[in-house]
Amino acid sequence: MAWLKGQVALVTGGTGGIGSAIVRRYVAEGARVAVMGRDAAQLAALADTLGDAVITIEGDVSRYQDNQRAVAATLEAFGRLDTFVGNAAVFDYFTRLDRIAPEEFEGAFQKLFATNVQGYLLGAQASIEALRETRGSMIFTLSNSAFYAGGGGILYVTAKHALVGMIRQLAYELAPDIRVNGVAPGATNTPMKSLEGLNSRSVPLNQIPGFEAGAAQAVPLQRIAEPEDHTGHYVLLASRENSGLTTANIIHSDGGWEIRSAGAAKPRKA
Structure with a gap:
């Protein structure tokens, strides 16, 4: 314990699921934390x-002024910022392109x-100066x-793919002062909400019928993650002593999704 003793973090989307677990x-682990959320x-x-x-800071990550206010509040309360964690996100409830009405696409895409994506970039932009002073890090979910x-x-898959490039480019632009990394969780028992108005059938992620069993069967480790299962990666990446030379890296925390079999999971041996 106490890997982050004396450090200060700012976490967006920090009120539920993976965010509150972080x-x-x-x-x-000994850190003091500023939490930004909408609820x-x-x-x-x-x-x-x-x-x-x-x-705590109530705000909208898609507005630069709110991100700037969150950083300012962090510095006022704790005097420094060592790690910015961009975590806020919404889901699209598996909505296919051909199921989005053309007249609704632009609005859904922008929201x-x-x-x-924009929320992560604005949070990063607002925190750069403070993180340079501490030679800190950014971590993105x-x-x-x-x-x-x-x-x-x-929409969701395209946005998440875009963030891989964002991490690599930010790591390139901000070196050697700021490390930039990410954690890529797999299916998790979390109440993540979908974009309002996109899909009339949408419910929070962990309320989808059969979600837990289906997610467990899809990966070799054969269980769905709890939010707490991912948090050690965020601690490791924030720790200067243990990840001081790690940047432009994304840790997979998904039960072995890459080596899943095509079809049903293999039965366990007795």
């Missing part, structure tokens, strides 16, 4: 639970990319959909 793990009630509940180790088809619909 916040809790960072606090357990005031969830932010308040997190602050009540974790106390003085966290501050999803505003959160899933991707997905197995950043590398493989089928983990979402056309």
Whole structure:
């Protein structure tokens, strides 16, 4: 424990699922954490639970002013910033391109990319100066959909693929002062919401009938992840002592998706 003692992090989308798990793990590892989210009630509940180790900022990641305000609040409260974690995202409920009405496409595209791509870039832009002062790092939440088809619909998968290039380019532009890495979780038991109005059948990810069993059967390790299963990777990448020479790297945390068999998972031996 205490891999992050004395460090300060800013986590976007930090009120539920993987985001809140990262916040809790960072606090357990000795960090102080600023949490940015849109749900005031969830932010308040997190602050009540974790106390003085966290501050909360209500804001929209797609607006530069809100990201700038979050960084300023972090510096005011804790005096420094060591790690920016871009985590906020919305899903598209597996919606195919031919199921999106042409007249609705532009609006849906802009809304999803505003959160899933623009939000990461604006958060990075707002935190660069503070991270240069500490020679800190950026960590972004991707997905197995950043590398493989089928983990979402056309908008979500395209956005996640774009983030692979974003990480590599930012690592190139910001070296040697700031390390830039990512974590690519697979299917996770999380209440991730889909873009409003895109698909009338959409429900939070972990409420999809059969989601847990189907996700477990699709990978060699044969279980769905809990949000906490991914958090060690975020700790490792934030730690200067243990990842000081790691940049432009994306850690896969997906149960072995790349080596999955085509079809049903192989039965376990007795």
